[in-house]
Amino acid sequence: MTSIVRATGLVKRYDRTLAVAGLDLDVAEGEIFGLVGPNGAGKTTTLRILSTLLVPDRGDAEIAGASVRRNPNDVRRVLGFMPDSFGVYDDMKVWEYLDFFARCYGIPADRRRRMIGDLLELVDLGPKRDVYVQGLSRGMQQRLCLAHTLVHDPLVLLLDEPASGLDPRARVELRELLRELRSLGKTILVSSHILPELEELCTSVAIIDRGQVLAQGRVAEIEKRLRVGAVLRTRILGEREDVEAARDWFVGQPDVVTSEILPDGLIEIGFHGDDDGSALLLAHAVGAGLRVASFARVASDLEELFLQVTSAEPPPSPAPPAPGGWVPA
Amino acid sequence: MTATMGTRRRFGAVRDVGTGMAAVGVKELRGRMRGKRAFVILTIHLLLVAGFAWMIESIAERTAATGFGSSFSASAEIGRALFLAITFLLTLITLILAPASTAGAISLEREKQTLDLLATTPISSLAIVLGKLVSALSWILLLLLASIPVVSLVFTFGGIAPEDVLRAYVILFATAFTFGAIGLFVSALVKRTQAATVINLVAVIFLTAGTAFIFVFWTAMTGNSGFLPDQPTREDNPVATLTRHPPEALMWFNPFLAQVDVMCGTETGFGASCQVVAGVTNREVDAFDASGQAFGPPRDSYWPRSLLAMIVTAAILIVLSVQLVSPTRRWRLRRPRRAAVPEPAAGPAWADAAAAVATEPVHGAHVEHPASTETASSVDPASPPPPAGGPS
Numbered sequence: 001m002t003s004i005v006r007a008t009g010l011v012k013r014y015d016r017t018l019a020v021a022g023l024d025l026d027v028a029e030g031e032i033f034g035l036v037g038p039n040g041a042g043k044t045t046t047l048r049i050l051s052t053l054l055v056p057d058r059g060d061a062e063i064a065g066a067s068v069r070r071n072p073n074d075v076r077r078v079l080g081f082m083p084d085s086f087g088v089y090d091d092m093k094v095w096e097y098l099d100f101f102a103r104c105y106g107i108p109a110d111r112r113r114r115m116i117g118d119l120l121e122l123v124d125l126g127p128k129r130d131v132y133v134q135g136l137s138r139g140m141q142q143r144l145c146l147a148h149t150l151v152h153d154p155l156v157l158l159l160d161e162p163a164s165g166l167d168p169r170a171r172v173e174l175r176e177l178l179r180e181l182r183s184l185g186k187t188i189l190v191s192s193h194i195l196p197e198l199e200e201l202c203t204s205v206a207i208i209d210r211g212q213v214l215a216q217g218r219v220a221e222i223e224k225r226l227r228v229g230a231v232l233r234t235r236i237l238g239e240r241e242d243v244e245a246a247r248d249w250f251v252g253q254p255d256v257v258t259s260e261i262l263p264d265g266l267i268e269i270g271f272h273g274d275d276d277g278s279a280l281l282l283a284h285a286v287g288a289g290l291r292v293a294s295f296a297r298v299a300s301d302l303e304e305l306f307l308q309v310t311s312a313e314p315p316p317s318p319a320p321p322a323p324g325g326w327v328p329a
Numbered sequence: 330m331t332a333t334m335g336t337r338r339r340f341g342a343v344r345d346v347g348t349g350m351a352a353v354g355v356k357e358l359r360g361r362m363r364g365k366r367a368f369v370i371l372t373i374h375l376l377l378v379a380g381f382a383w384m385i386e387s388i389a390e391r392t393a394a395t396g397f398g399s400s401f402s403a404s405a406e407i408g409r410a411l412f413l414a415i416t417f418l419l420t421l422i423t424l425i426l427a428p429a430s431t432a433g434a435i436s437l438e439r440e441k442q443t444l445d446l447l448a449t450t451p452i453s454s455l456a457i458v459l460g461k462l463v464s465a466l467s468w469i470l471l472l473l474l475a476s477i478p479v480v481s482l483v484f485t486f487g488g489i490a491p492e493d494v495l496r497a498y499v500i501l502f503a504t505a506f507t508f509g510a511i512g513l514f515v516s517a518l519v520k521r522t523q524a525a526t527v528i529n530l531v532a533v534i535f536l537t538a539g540t541a542f543i544f545v546f547w548t549a550m551t552g553n554s555g556f557l558p559d560q561p562t563r564e565d566n567p568v569a570t571l572t573r574h575p576p577e578a579l580m581w582f583n584p585f586l587a588q589v590d591v592m593c594g595t596e597t598g599f600g601a602s603c604q605v606v607a608g609v610t611n612r613e614v615d616a617f618d619a620s621g622q623a624f625g626p627p628r629d630s631y632w633p634r635s636l637l638a639m640i641v642t643a644a645i646l647i648v649l650s651v652q653l654v655s656p657t658r659r660w661r662l663r664r665p666r667r668a669a670v671p672e673p674a675a676g677p678a679w680a681d682a683a684a685a686v687a688t689e690p691v692h693g694a695h696v697e698h699p700a701s702t703e704t705a706s707s708v709d710p711a712s713p714p715p716p717a718g719g720p721s
Contacts, residue, residue, distance in 0.1 A: 052449065053445055076449055076450060076451045080449075081446075083442065086445070087441030087443045087446075089441065092359070100352060100356045103351065103355065103356075104450035
């Protein structure tokens with residue numbers, strides 16, 4: 001497959017904050033590509049560079065062969081961008097909203113009318129044609145904003161946190177919609193800090209932290225690599241001494257790298273084997289007379305990978321250090 | 330071949346700006362003209378102008394009836410008073426409405442976070458700015474044109490020629506354009522619409538009342554007695570003149586004075602409005618016009634300069650606004666481009682290591698240290714320093 005979005009060595013600094021620090025990205029045609037990272041990792045900055053809203057300090061990116069530096073207008077013609085927080089115009093009806101953006105792309109009047117109808121059908125807003133935009137629910141506005149990125153039939157869609165602020169039902173609808181768009185041949189870049197939603201949706205992901213790509217590849221591939229190392233949590237019944245004894249017992253087992261007691265009394269095991277290995281470990285533990293109350297692999301796979309890859313710092317905290325991410329003094 | 334390509338591209342660019350302006354203009358006008366609001370404002374505007382005209386006419390009629398002066402010219406006097414009053418009122422309305430209707434043009438897009446959506450379309454910043462300005466001005470234009478019938482009342486009294494009305498309207502349009510452009514510039518410069526509105530209001534007051542006050546003050550400080558012009562000699566150097574008389578340019582952005590100059594052209598003698606204009610321009614007052622009758626400064630001696638200054642300023646402000654709106658082509662005045670690029674000084678040590686992590690992420694992190702806490706310690710030296718102890 002040929003790559004349709006390619007970024008090489010992107011660097012962007014806001015005053016003293018290095019938001020993107022030499023980021024490389026390669027997205028093949030027809031993928032739903034997830035950009036994952038904690039808040040302030042540089043996802044939004046990257047997407048804004050790709051969508052020509054920001055000029056990188058260094059490096060360049062090409063979308064369908066057009067450089068965001070040298071031919072931003074060519075990029076804009078093949079690109080649909082949905083920012084993470086977007087507004088809607090007051091005093092505007094749904095069809096006028098789409099009509100306005102279609103005019104911005106210079107689409108002739110006869111095509112506009114038909115296209116608006118088609119798009120509203122696609123995003124399931126057909127009956128809302130003459131409703132004022134500000135009267136739509138958040139999920140509907142999101143879908144309308146997505147529709148506006150499609151007026152010029154772009155090759156690539158950049159969606160920054162498209163699912164944020166949506167209820168679960170709207171999220172499912174969005175996911176279906178994105179799958180449908182992929183089947184129409186669009187390449188889609190989605191950013192998110194919520195992993196499970198990307199895991200189900202994306203064909204490939206890139207994990208970003210501190211403005212760099214830490215891991216990139218097909219979801220299955222990354223998951224496979226991940227199986228090599230996993231975190232198990234187990235609850236052992238008994239007194240404190242029993243739990244400590246169990247911890248020590250686990251350390252001696254094959255493929256176990258670490259074993260420690262968490263504050264809530266669970267034992268967390270850094271485990272190096274696959275699923276068979278963990279089944280065996282459990283059997284041995286029971287066989288050794290440990291009273292195992294629970295035994296489980298923690299978190300979803302991507303999430304775990306995410307935490308491990310980005311855990312040079314504590315996992316994504318609700319209050320990131322700075323909007324741009326890492327602050328170099 | 331490249332030449333033809335270039336030409337086509339240039340024409341294409343002009344067409345693109347046209348399409349973009351149309352897109353923005355249609356959108357803006359749709360919002361502006363929706364519902365009853367536009368028609369309510371138009372009606373109020375016309376009632377105000379017409380009512381004001383009637384009151385001025387009543388006052389002037391009474392003054393003419395009781396005052397001295399031949400009845401032969403009394404009607405013309407009423408016509409002129411009416412004309413001046415209505416043009417002043419229209420100027421005032423324009424000065425208030427033009428900046429007000431552009432004050433939110435860009436800042437509202439920023440506040441509502443719609444500017445990004447616009448900026449990722451191929452539409453140019455120039456098209457955005459011009460589209461907004463044209464739609465705002467077309468609204469003011471509608472109000473001004475709708476007042477023409479009321480202004481035409483002056484013809485029933487006489488004293489004013491159709492060309493004078495034309496002059497007044499040219500100045501009104503230029504006023505709308507200039508102050509619309511000022512409003513737009515402030516809107517692009519300031520983030521909040523509320524602040525933009527206040528700044529615009531202050532700008533209007535300063536450019537009209539403020540400059541007039543400075544002018545009067547300056548005149549007083551030079552020791553001249555009021556508006557009686559001090560005759561300059563040809564040999565004077567410009568700076569030396571300033572010690573005797575404030576520069577005329579100070580008043581160029583006061584559209585009221587430009588209207589007074591038009592008014593001066595209608596006076597047969599050396600009347601009050603000509604006296605004011607002569608006081609500002611500081612030219613000979615004993616000039617005779619083409620017919621050799623009028624006594625005062627030559628006709629059209631001042632307002633074309635004022636108009637030119639306003640239009641040039643507006644054009645400059647439009648160019649600046651385009652720069653402020655454009656996300657990527659913005660002129661970087663504050664710091665040179667080089668300085669914005671991070672120098673590699675702090676870079677290589679961790680950048681290389683981080684790149685290594687990027688290529689072999691899971692293995693590198695996992696084979697040796699699967700548990701997250703240990704991964705942390707193993708990755709730490711290789712990764713960017715934490716915020717506290719970063720490189721400077």
